[in-house]
Amino acid sequence: MITTSFFELFKIGPGPSSSHTVGPMRAAKIFRDICLAYFTQHPLDAHYKIRVELYGALAATGHGHGTHRAIVAGLYGQVPHTVNTDWLSTLLETPNVVYQLPFTDGKTIPFTEHDLFFDYSFNPYRHPNTMKMVLLHHYRPVLERVYYSVGGGFIEEESSAASLSTHKPTPKHVYYNMDTLLSLMEEQNLSIETVLMENEMALTNLSEPEILDQIGQIMTVMRQSVERGLKKEGILPGGLNVHRRAKGMFEKAQQHEQHKRWAEALFARLNAYALATSEENAAGQMVVTAPTNGAAGIIPACLEYLRNDCLVPDKTLKYGLLVAAMIGFIIKNNASISGAELGCMAEVGSASSMAAALFSYCNGGDIHQINIAAEIALEHHLGMTCDPIKGLVQIPCIERNANGAIKAYNAYLLAAGRLGIGKPVISFDQVVEVMRQTGLDLSHKYKETATGGLATSFGWGNMPGS
Numbered sequence: 456m457i458t459t460s461f462f463e464l465f466k467i468g469p470g471p472s473s474s475h476t477v478g479p480m481r482a483a484k485i486f487r488d489i490c491l492a493y494f495t496q497h498p499l500d501a502h503y504k505i506r507v508e509l510y511g512a513l514a515a516t517g518h519g520h521g522t523h524r525a526i527v528a529g530l531y532g533q534v535p536h537t538v539n540t541d542w543l544s545t546l547l548e549t550p551n552v553v554y555q556l557p558f559t560d561g562k563t564i565p566f567t568e569h570d571l572f573f574d575y576s577f578n579p580y581r582h583p584n585t586m587k588m589v590l591l592h593h594y595r596p597v598l599e600r601v602y603y604s605v606g607g608g609f610i611e612e613e614s615s616a617a618s619l620s621t622h623k624p625t626p627k628h629v630y631y632n633m634d635t636l637l638s639l640m641e642e643q644n645l646s647i648e649t650v651l652m653e654n655e656m657a658l659t660n661l662s663e664p665e666i667l668d669q670i671g672q673i674m675t676v677m678r679q680s681v682e683r684g685l686k687k688e689g690i691l692p693g694g695l696n697v698h699r700r701a702k703g704m705f706e707k708a709q710q711h712e713q714h715k716r717w718a719e720a721l722f723a724r725l726n727a728y729a730l731a732t733s734e735e736n737a738a739g740q741m742v743v744t745a746p747t748n749g750a751a752g753i754i755p756a757c758l759e760y761l762r763n764d765c766l767v768p769d770k771t772l773k774y775g776l777l778v779a780a781m782i783g784f785i786i787k788n789n790a791s792i793s794g795a796e797l798g799c800m801a802e803v804g805s806a807s808s809m810a811a812a813l814f815s816y817c818n819g820g821d822i823h824q825i826n827i828a829a830e831i832a833l834e835h836h837l838g839m840t841c842d843p844i845k846g847l848v849q850i851p852c853i854e855r856n857a858n859g860a861i862k863a864y865n866a867y868l869l870a871a872g873r874l875g876i877g878k879p880v881i882s883f884d885q886v887v888e889v890m891r892q893t894g895l896d897l898s899h900k901y902k903e904t905a906t907g908g909l910a911t912s913f914g915w916g917n918m919p920g921s
């Protein structure tokens with residue numbers, strides 16, 4: 456049963472990675488809260504230490520993605536949507552700094568880079584993004600938790616294998632995938648807006664105006680990430696010498712418009728908007744997981760195009776985002792939105808599929824067109840590997856977002872153009888299952904470990920920071 460809420464999928468947080476930055480920060484904050492509860496029964500003295508162990512892809516690309524900084528922030532009690540990104544970027548930049556983590560009654564636990572262990576060679580756990588957090592007293596463990604960062608900032612605890620993201624009330628309308636959603640709508644004569652809004656109300660205990668207002672806040676952060684990115688120039692952090700290109704691309708779009716080259720203008724605008732948010736994400740600035748940080752540029756780009764250039768009304772955009780979220784729910788619940796689990800098709804492919812549904816809905820497409828648009832976009836990302844150079848979310852990620860936005864637009868056009876020719880040969884649910892199976896077949900080298908493909912090309916080597 457799909458119980459994911461819009462606000463679990465679309466979360467505000469710092470870049471560059473939802474699984475490697477947002478998830479670990481949330482897990483560290485959860486562990487800190489467990490420690491705080493422990494200290495109500497046990498006095499905090501000078502003999503406590505905290506140790507954090509990172510395994511799998513979380514270790515392999517943790518440095519490039521800023522996982523170490525996110526964990527320190529979480530242990531400080533910070534949460535992704537309010538953390539100061541300037542402060543975050545300074546953490547662990549200077550060797551041998553001792554951070555005094557504040558706990559109870561003004562007492563602290565010292566924490567340094569030496570309390571973080573990156574195990575690059577062996578992952579004894581069942582998930583590729585694993586972190587183990589241990590509270591030690593006199594060097595003996597007194598509290599221990601293992602967390603999986605399962606993509607999009609979602610966290611599961613190893614012992615429960617259940618998402619810790621929120622409580623799980625029952626949705627009003629039960630569906631599992633696209634087929635069951637379509638059946639439900641047909642049998643009960645429900646619109647997609649009714650199904651999604653009534654489910655969101657049941658899952659969040661909020662009213663429709665409150666939900667629309669909060670969706671508006673998410674849209675504002677998305678729009679701000681585009682606007683900031685369009686103004687900035689210079690080189691992104693991380694040592695790859697990657698230049699920001701959103702501003703220049705936007706100027707190109709305006710030149711194309713002056714010369715009435717409308718096709719080039721459309722592509723350049725979508726490119727510019729997607730580059731803008733993706734560059735902000737790569738720089739560690741505030742973005743929205745959509746559904747992940749690596750793919751955070753696609754939906755804001757399409758939304759900005761619909762809002763700014765097509766003048767689509769605000770309420771339509773908000774319901775369009777709910778429809779996009781529905782596509783993300785189905786993918787997350789039947790496959791994955793994590794690059795570490797299934798490769799980039801699960802991140803950029805999912806975002807492009809969601810954006811295709813957004814385009815379709817906002818242009819008047821019914822649920823069948825929306826379904827087909829989402830299927831086309833996802834199908835044409837199948838097999839896409841995740842091999843970010845130096846573990847940074849820059850190459851290939853930034854351009855991949857621009858292409859994901861363009862593909863979403865074309866998927867909407869292809870879906871709209873097949874009206875009246877019956878059901879497609881391949882269904883959305885089948886493509887989701889093919890993505891799952893293809894991702895399982897992919898070598899771990901192509902699943903956010905930076906040990907294959909582009910990441911090891913041209914002498915970059917395969918180690919974080921190399």
Ligand code: SF4
Pocket residue numbers: 749750794795798799800802803840841842843847848849851852855903
């Ligand atoms: S290659 Fe794709 S999945 Fe991998 S980090 Fe980049 S955007 Fe994310």
